Structure formats: structure tokens, C-alpha cells
Amino acid sequence: MLSGHMEHRYDPSEIEPRWQRVWAEERTWQVSNDAFDGESSYVLEMLPYPSGEPHIGHLKNYSVGDAVAHFHRRTGRRVLHPMGYDAFGLPAENHAIKTGQHPRESTQQSIESFRRAFHALGMSIDWTRELGTHEPSYYRWTQWIFLQLFHAGLAYRKEAAVNWCPNDATVLANEQVVGGRCERCGAEVEVRQLEQWFFRITDYADRLLDDLATIEWPEHVKTMQRNWIGRSEGAEVVFRCEEVGVDYPVFTTRPDTLFGATFFVMAPEHPDVERLAAGTGQEEEVHRYIAHALTASKEDRGAADKPKTGVFLGRHVVNPVNGERLPMYVADYVLLEYGTGAIMAVPAHDERDFAFAQAYDLPVRRVIEGGDELPYAGDGTLVNSHPDFDGMPNREALGAIVDWLDREGKGHASINYRLRDWLLSRQRYWGCPIPVVHCQQCGVVAVPEEQLPVVLPEIDDYQPKGRSPLAAAEDWVATRCPSCGRPARRETDTMDTFVDSSWYFLRYCDARNHQAAWDPAVINRWLPVDQYIGGVEHAILHLLYARFFVKALKDLGHLDADEPFQKLFTQGMITRDGAKMSKSKGNVISPMPIVERYGADTARAYVLFIGPPDQDADWSDTGVEGMHRFLGRLWRLAAGAAQTLPDEPVPASPGADGLRVLRKAHWAIEKVTNDMAGRFAFNTAIAAVMELINEVTTEKRGDAEPGAVRFALATAASLLFPFAPHVSTDAYHLLTGRRVWEEAWPSADDRFLESDTFELVCQVNGKVRDRVDAPTGASDADLRALAREQPNVQAHIDGKDVVKEIVVPGKLVNIVVRG
């Protein structure tokens, strides 16, 4: 017997640090930026936001990434696999407000616990590229990128109605407002008119949309981005208010329904509304309505099923297609942000306009046939429109009407986007300073590049006051204009942290470059990221912003890539009893105690084994123990075999029954390789290694060849290495004296995958009645005859007419009988 119970004990607390030391001392995972003949690969997990301790989602994210990195290395690629920290942001600042501890301190503590975790988990990271986005050596280049965009007109300042969180006392990007509330603190968001900094991401709307076709991302993520960009094709049509002599263009996707317009509606925020009502006798009522509409929260106003309200403005516009006078209304179902902030209302063919018309007793005119009742939004033939268009299918009429508008100068084809420019300024302390100066003479002046970084000053009071806490650092704020030299004041807003994380993957490529953000030759060697891995929660924000940055930087000549992330993998959440883990529920599982108790390998392999990594999975304490048992079994078998089995050559041919374990080993190689290369099926890959180990256990009781058993165990260790690197390394080393990470990924020998016989499934009328070993090369006729011979098959066809026989070579025979 070669198993030992007591003599070989699996001790991860000894094995794991021992190999981690080797990897650290030999800088095993460090990778050079030099030109390289072979294939390179950039494997990247979303960098952690260092707030508190790592949680179970981090364990899963980085276990997936490390498995991919290892697999890429062992299949012959040079792999860039770096790590860093997204360290600026509100949680650290809020913590500072509460405790008085400097955000840098609490952030640093958290970074250290993340770094300790990555080391304890044995992640194969190139530590020479480590970065924190809060370090001046990093944000110097964040500021540099800002200036590149500023000089190119892609970063600009404007006064706008912006989202304001009263609790965090800062503005928010549209993307950070969820259901009318601040995504961080949950406070109801207000609308304020403020002068803010924006990135002109809308210039890139079409490319951000079109290039989705070139990247290999999950379809649902692409769909979310498409919806977010929200491209609509239609027309801009000019309605003139002759009473005041002003043209009001509207955007519509349905110019085919222009003849059905019966009124006109403007958003309450529209700057002209009060002016229009002035002198009409409606001004009082309009004023009250607007005041009410503007104080209502976004959420209250946003509900689609809310009853429609509005007020007559006392004015009219002329419908350009037929000269009709349409009454103008102000109503809060029209949004200022979308289109022109005004709409033509076609109640017969739009649900919202219909509801409004019903509420205010406005006329409804059908101009498209179809549907049982109004409103009807479908296709049909034009009626009640104009002799030139009546009788036309509406799709056709749509083009014809736009052409007509264009010729008459009353409108033109137009495209509208839901996407807004990215509001990047924040009135908070713990962020990257915006590198500009405000000068009375020269206006907004960029800080010269050689003066970067503009270092975040030290302050005592982090309390938000509606202006940036930086304004309190008077010595810092007071400066000289780089252009005219006169006294000037620094910009006191800081950047949204999403700016920091929109380019960190670029800095990794050349992280220690002090002369530039990166060397273009180096960055082009690595980009785009081959495999990006992270949570779906970043499907819109981070991923869209990063794509915008890369496209803009390409246009400015700083790099060649069109897209940052060629492949994206979004991992599912780990739940506890089906519920999301959260501190408030007290059901949080922390990865580090698991690592301390069972070892890093158990923790890593378990989160990959629990289910398909892109799906949510439920945590099970006993499941972890199962993984620990399996790794222990593997290690003990390897240690036992290394000690007691002679190191004989591996049998070179499949042989007979005694070599089933050898065939199983090659089967496992094939299975694991396919699971890794084709998709991220780590759960079934690990299951295949378990099957192989089970086969070794079974085989051991027979008279297996020692060489075959050793080979099977070494193969199991080799295949398991990406998921449980320490125990695999140790087992492989015990068996072979070699280092598994230096070994090429195994490849299956076809001769061992084939077999002389297979199990023939014998069906009668589609039901399995027997199974029998059949020779692999047997003819269809032979298989049919063999199936018919089986006693239980006979019992079911006896006395009946055989209608048909279906043979699936190598698989089954189905005999169809009647009677």
C-alpha cells in the first residue's frame, strides 16, 4: 500500500510560504518590456478599491485572473499580470471626516491588507509595476492626460444643470445617479446650475457604439453600453412661434407622424418658458408649475406611470408641414436633457402624448392606419396627412417627409444620443487636483506640464461645505498665472475617481517611467489588454470611460490601440444562502480566515469549483472542506508515490486494462485544456482532475504500472496548477524534481484517447435496454446484430415488427419496433 495516513500530512501552512518565497526571490512573475519574438498576453483584473479588507468577490476575481495568467504562460506566452490600487475616493474621505485620520493613512492601511492578501494567496503578479492612483507619481500623469484632452478641446468647462448630492455635497455624473439617488449614499439628488468640468465623450458616441462589434465582450454588457449611448435616428424639425418670433427645433424619431401633431410641449427647465408665458395671462400659473416641477425629486418625476400634468403657455407654434397653429404647453414629462427640451406632441401615435391629450382635452388626429385603438405606435399607411404622402407606408413616408423638410429649410435628418458629456469635477478633497489656474486676465490656464504634478495639499478640515475643501488651503490656492505671471487662483475641484481608473492599465505597461506616462513603443507592445476580468457592476461606467480615454489618446497620437480590452469576462457574485453578502446583514464571508484555516489553494480552487465563474454562486462551508480534502488527497498520493513507487518510465502505448489510469490522464489533459482555452469552465476543469485522482485511487488497488501512476499524479498536479498553484507545485516537484511553472502545458496523446472498444448503448423505441462493449471499428451491420443479440433487447423486440434501425457510430443503436 502506498497511501499513508500519518506519515504524509498535507500542510498548506508549510508548503505555501515555501514556494511563495521561491517566486519572490527569483522574481518569477516579473516580465520584461523588451521587444519579444513570441506571443505576448496582457491579463488584467480590475484593480481593487482599497477600502477596508478584501472580500470574497476579490478572491473570486483574482483567482480567475491568476488561473488565466498561468494558463497563458504555460501555453507559451509572455504574460503581463500587474496589480494596483484605485485609491482616491469618497469612502476614505468620509472616514477622515468621522475619525480625523488622514485619507492617506486609512487608504494606506487598506492597501497593505490587500497587498498581504495577494501575497498570501500566491498570486502571480509582477510587483515591479505596482501602483496606487493616489500617488503623485501616478496622478502626475492623470493630470498630464487631462491636459492633453484640455488642449484638444475634449475637456471643457460649462455651466449646466447638474446632479447635486446634498449629503456628499458634490456633483455627480449622470452615471452615478441611480433611480434619482446618489449611488453612494442614497440621498435624493437635486438639480443645480453650476459651472463644472466635462469630458466631451459625446464626440465619441458613434465610435463607442460601432466599435463594440470589434471586441469580444459578453453580449449583455455590449447591450447595456448600446442602451446607455442610446443612439436614435430621426429628424430635427423647426416649429416657429410667430407671437415672439423664435424658432423652436424639436427632435423626433417619427417625422412620419408630423401631420398628427396637435400640440407642442416644453420642459419646465427650458430657459424660454417663463419668458414665453409673460404677458399672456398664463404667467402666474406657469411660474407656479415650474417651481413645483423643479423641486420634485428626479425619482418622483421619473415614473412613467405618473399622471401627466402641464400648463398652457398662452402661445402657439406653427407646424411646418401644414401651417397649423399648435398650442404650447409646459409639462414635466418632457426632459430638458434629451433632444432640444421641446417636443411636438402626436397623441394618436404616442402613449405619453395621448395621456396628456386625454388629461387636458386636446384633439387627437390619427395619421397612420392600424391598431384597434389609439394610441397606435406601429407601422401602417399614412392618412389625413397630405395628398403627396397619404397612402404611403409610413416607413417610406418618413424618408420622403424628411427630404421635403430639408428642401424647404424646415428641418433635416438628425441623430440623437442619450449619452451626456462626462462631468468629471468633484467638490471633494481626496482626489486628483485638476491642473488649471484661474487668472483674471487670461481666464482658465493650464498648468505647464513641467510643473506637474499639482500636488494635493494638506488640510485639516475635510468637512464638505458645498465648495471644495481645497479652497481652504489658501497658500496652495494662491498662485501665479503661468501665462501672465499675475496672481491667480488654482482650481479647487478634484477629479472623479473614474478618471484615475480610466487609464491605469496604460500605466502598468511602463509603470516606472519618470519621463513620460508611457513609452509608445512599449505600450503598443502590450495593448490591448487580451483578457480583462471584473464585475458586471462596471459594465457601463468604467468600461465606457476607459474606452473613451483610449480612443481619445489614440487620436492624439499617444498610442495605437482602438480599444482597451479585447476580451472581457464578468464574474458572478458569491452569495450566502442565496442573498448578497453585506455588513448590515452580517452574512459576510471574509477570504483571509479561510486562507488561514485551509490554505490559499483551497480558497482559490473552491471559488472556481463552486460553479461557472460568470454566474452567481452560493457559498458553502462544507464545500470548502470538500476542496481541502481533495487537495490533501492529491498531495498525499503524490508524496506517497514519490516515496514508494519506483520511478519507472511511463508506458509508451495505451496497452491493456492495467493502463486505464494513463488513458484517464490524457482524457483529463484534453478536457482541462478545452475548458481553459474555449471558455472559462474552471468548475468542470477541476472536476476532471478530481476524476483523474479518483481513477488513480481505483487503479492503485489493482496492479497498475508504477510509471503510469506517477505520470497520472504528475499530470493531475500539472493541470491543477492554475487553480491551486502551491500544492500542485509541491506535488509535481516531489514526483519529478522539476518546477511545474517552468513546464509547458501538457498535450494529450491521441493514441491514449482512442480505445479498442466502446460501450454501445442499445435502445428499443428510444429507451435504453442494454449496454455492451463493442469493437471501435465495427460496421453498422455488426453493431445492429450485436444490439439485437442482447438479452434485454431481445425481450423487447420479441414478437414485434422491426420498422427501422438507427445506428450512431461509436455511440448507439436504436431499434424501432411496432406491435
Next chain:
RNA sequence: GCGGGCGUGGCGGAACUGGUAGACGCGCGAGGUUUAGGUCCUCGUGGCCACCUGGCUGUGGGGGUUCGAGUCCCUCCGCCCGCACCA
């Protein structure tokens, strides 16, 4: 409302182009090792019936295509996620 995804044992989940449903693991049951517990090892484990070879049934419900359906088609039900008055 629009868009995306999902539904398989007590549980997590397997099943490539239609071809042995339930791999692998957890849990559970029986046995062995052990002074005992734990560890470790062996066997069993969808349900119902027969319990010896076997039979029936079973992948959310109903219907269809097929020699054969978890897989394809229609229909209904349920759950999850994203967006939501976007003109």
C-alpha cells in the same frame, strides 16, 4: 413597458453540433481503521415499484417536431439583472 439572463436530485452544479440525464463536489446512509470522537479508507445515494436479472417515471407547466428532446419550435408560469416619460 423595453433589453438581457435563468428554471435539472436534499444542495452547488454536469451533459460539445438532438443520441446513456444527474459527471464532480457537498449532504445523507451503511461498513472499515481507531480506546472513542475527528481524520482517513470502502460501498451506496433522483422518485416509485419489484428488490435477483428488471419495470415505470423524471430536467418549471402544457402542446409540437423527431426513431430519439434538458437540448429545437409554439405557448403559459415563475425568478434574477440592467434601463426606464429618451420623443
